[in-house]
Amino acid sequence: MVKEPQSEATRELGVxxxxxxxxxxxxxxxxxxxxxxxxxxxxxxxRGLRNVSLHNLLKFAAGLGVDPAELVRGLKPPED
Structure with a gap:
């Protein structure tokens, strides 16, 4: 079974x-x-399967050596 990304935002963050x-x-x-x-x-x-917390987003940015804004700039919240 192939799991789909939680949202377009989680997919794009993963990319x-x-x-x-x-x-x-x-x-x-x-x-x-x-x-x-x-x-x-x-x-x-x-793979877009996780919706990360702020703390984990900051950890990933630090691990990659980038500003956290680079990871989320322009992402849109999912439509309900």
Whole structure:
């Protein structure tokens, strides 16, 4: 069973994280270590399956060495 992203925003956040991680030559496990999370969290985030808290968003930004705004700029909330 293939799981779908929680929303367009979570999908796009995952795409952004992957696009920032890969050029740095770091894998999901290394990003997880840098961010202080489990590697499965990184995998789920990159597939849009996790809606991250503010604290985890800040951890990912720090692990990637970017301003947190770079991860969320322009994202729209899901329509109910």
């Amino acid at each position: 952004r994280v992957r696009k920032l991680r890969e050029p740095q030559g770091i894998g999901q496990e290394e990003l997880a270590r840098r961010a202080g999370v489990h590697w499965t969290f990184v995998s789920q985030l990159e």
